[in-house]
Amino acid sequence: MPSSSPQPLAFPQAQQAQIIRANQRDLFHVSSLREQTESILRSWLGTRRLIRWEKEVDALVKLAYYGLTTGRATQTLGEEYTDIWQYSSQHGRLPTPLRRRIALIFLAVFPTYLLAKVGSNVSLNQQNPELAGSVRKVQRILSMAAEINLAIFYLRGTYYDPIKRLLGVKQISSFPENPHLRPPSYALLGIMIGVRLSYRLAQDVKPHVWQSNVSKGSNDDIPTGSADAFLDDRPINQVIKNQNLDDSPIIPAEEDTGTALNIAAIPDDLRQSRNCTLCLEERTDSCITECGHLFCWNCIVGWGREKAECPLCRQSLVLSKLLPVYNL
Structure with a gap:
């Protein structure tokens, strides 16, 4: 006699296009939430203090977004937009077990935050350059692992996120498959990413090959050092190294030496044009970047310790190449 128990419903795997759109939508909402949070905190703390807590704000925003969605076993806004759900491929359960969801959120937020925090620590770079170099190598390895995972996803279409691949979290769709419709292929993108990774690997290997060849030959042509840039009569690297921005008082522009x-x-109308775009106050100890933008010395040094880019045009920012100006 046949069993009368109901058969479990079978849902198709989420298609590549659905997964890509869901992730793009999630990135948009996280970015929007972060901008709104920073806008509120900037009005309370000011730009200079907000820069120091930028990484913590980013981590808390991600924890809030994914904790209130994935953590509660509900769809993220991106998954809701494309109508896909997460499930554990190992347990075959929907929703994904609590421990796996917690691990998914934790691994997506905290390792990136810790590596970025340690990597931007100026005192660590100066006191323990070997550890700082190891952190940068780990960051580079993780970046390449994410690109390898993305290339595999475009070729096979299963795990867009390397953390989900590690934990075996897949996604299913509530839309039935249409046997008469061929889904779009993203294999070309996977091949292009593979070509780019091969080029990066060749660029990483080239310095080691060059160093090996040099060590076998003469070292006469190897430069032993370079001239240091000076601020007045002091090396600018030493000025930046010894400067403690947290203890530096804010001085009025009239007292600027x-x-x-x-x-x-x-x-007064001309003085309003002298405002620094970081602290929104009249500039003191004015300096100019390589890209031609003017800031307070303390403001741009504090920014550059956290981000090696100009806050206005996003070009590369090298603190040792800041140029003090005394007539602007």
Whole structure:
């Protein structure tokens, strides 16, 4: 006699296009939530303090977004947009077990945060350069692993996120498969990423090959050092190294000793054009970046310790190449 127990419903695997759109949508919502959070905190703390807590804000925003969605066994906004669900391929359960969901959120947020925090620690770079170099190598390895995973996804279409591949978390769709419709293929993107990874690997190997060849030959042509840039009569690297921005007081523009101008004699309408875009106050100890933008010395040094890019145009920022100006 046949069994009368109901058969479990079978859902098709989520298609590549659904997974890609869901992840793009999630990135958009996380970015929007982070911008709104930073806007609120900036009005409370100011730009300079917010820069110091930028990584913590980013981690807390991601924890809040994924904790209130994945952590509660519900769809993220991106998954809801494409109508896909997460499930454990090992347990065959929907929703994914709690421990696996917690691990998914934790591994997606904290390792990246810790590596970025340690990698941007200036005192660590100076006191323990070997550890700082190891951290940068780990960051580079993780970046390449993410690209390898993405190339495999475009070729096979299962795990877009390497953390989900590690934990065996797949996604299913509530839309039935259409046997008469061929889904789009992203294999070409996978091949292009593979070509780029091969080029990066060749670029990484080339310095080691060059160093090996040099060690076998003469070292006469190897430069032993370079001239240091100076601020007045002091090496600028030493100035940046010894400067403690947390303890530096905010001084009025009239008391600025780093300018040859008579600030009090400048008309008010012209003084408004001297505001620093980071602290929104009148510039003191003015300096200019390689890309031609003016900031307070303390503001741009504090920014550059966290981000090696100009806050206005995003070009590369090298603190040792800041140029103090005394007549602007």
